[in-house]
Amino acid sequence: MTDFKPTILIVDDMQVNLTILSEILKNKYHIKIAKSGKKALEIVENSNIDLVLLDIVMPELDGYEVCKILKNSEKSKDIPVIFVTANSDACDEEKGFLMGAVDYITKPFNPTTILARVKAHINLHLKQIELEKYILMIEKISITDGLTNVYNRRHFNDIFPKIINSAKRNDELICFLLIDIDHFKQYNDNYGHQMGDEVLIKFADCLKSSLKRVDDMCFRLGGEEFGIIYKSEDKQKALEFANILKNSIENLKIEHKYNSSSKYVTASLGLICRHARDIKNIDEIYKQTDDLLYEAKKSGRNIVGVEKI
Template sequence: MTAADRPTILVVDDERINRCVLADLFQNEYRVLLAKDGPTALRRAVDEKISLILLDASMPEMDGYEVLRRLTADERTRNIGVIFVTGQIEDEDEERGLLLGAVDYITKPIRPLLVRARVRNHLKLVHQREELERLSLQDALTGISNRRSFDHAFEQACRHIERSGVPFGLAMIDVDHFKYYNDRYGHGAGDEALRKVAHVLAAAARRPYDLVARYGGEEFVLLLSSGDNFIGMLEKIRAEVALLGIVHEASEVGHLTVSCGGVVASVESARKPADLLAQADNALYQVKKNGRNAVLVHDTSK
């Protein structure tokens, strides 16, 4: 695990000595950030990728309960686990913290071994949840993004495009005669072919807001954040899939091919993602109708 992969713990306490004790306890194992009051803690929780917050319940001005309430109210921070750290040992306080959504409760003076064990347990749960989240966004067969992930990322990418002011490209890419391929060569071979096609597509999506996903059975979607030479990019993909040389006797050309239908879209059209998908889909339909293994792009950016 590199330093950058280490989980980040945010220690929030108004007393410097407490922050130091907890920082010392964890800094060898985790990345530790410190905050001396509620507002600083809330800011850092938004700005940084925090796995767990150790939160002092008793602080002047904004106490830990209020910090927790605000963390829970904000969708950007509501999933961060919070362990309350407090000098109070009344059951009522414990109850109040847990009811507000704290995952655990630790009383001062802290017992280092106990605190370390509890933090480790919670981080293990955080890691498992993140892993599940990651898997839920991935297409299990090809390893690229799945449709759910694409739909979410597509909206984000559209917002980025609106800011960037650069026309962009969106394409639907479909494996030709895939049903016949599966029937003739079996589902194992079909899966392998889809993996290879996905690999070709993934290599084309290189910039931060480029996206590629398996959209359905043998259908993929590709978004390139610049529409420059989009037809050329799709032609290259089409040619590379053909060059894989996957034998497909039922195909007109004897090997596996793809059809690509796309749109080069103006920045304004990024406001209507669903329309763009429909336009790309329409172009793909025309390619299929005209005999497949080809590229058709509507340029609506001009």
């Protein structure tokens, strides 16, 4: 956005210094001011600050202590801090850099120097933010199915062992559900692949909306096969969830003339529940669940295949 202005927090216990620095910077930046370290920390906690100009010598909390607190906070650790001081001693500068400061500005103020250094560090900070956003976007793309926007097989292979290891600490019941759209090849052959893609998207949205907990996860594992990893209090409740999900899919009422079990799109499911402590092999769990899915298809489809409870 062309009208975007970064925000600078100026921290100094002397009003004259706040006024001078504000006058120098106000045409290019949004300015916030604080007359104490405590007030500065409050502002940073409740605002989006792009750079801090920080006086060193202040009562109660001095600039070094404020900088240390900022750098130890997840919210503010990446905000560039420039110390403002009347002391140009090399030892003081070294201490500031060790605390995490990016630069020093000495008093009396030189407007040209202040503008140049602030601009340089603001630009570096904003570029770093954009880089981090780009990295997050690439990471998300790498673990997400491009069509349905649920997690992909790659992420399933990576995250399932981690979920199990985490669940072992509390001896939680892990449930793995395989879901396969019934007669999907016939759907594609007769309605066309574009319509088939629309079914996959609606199907995935239905699965995602059914998840009850933050750590429940849905995956597209290949073609029309999806998987859900979720935790449950007991196996009976896990089966109830699977049956509710099965009914929700049919209740989408997507017409499917070539489905032998319904006039709508349906799915067959395989369900395995295990205490995390009992899970030794991911491939074995997958195969057992796939076998139950196969049994559900063999038994007429639109069924949850499950071990005896």
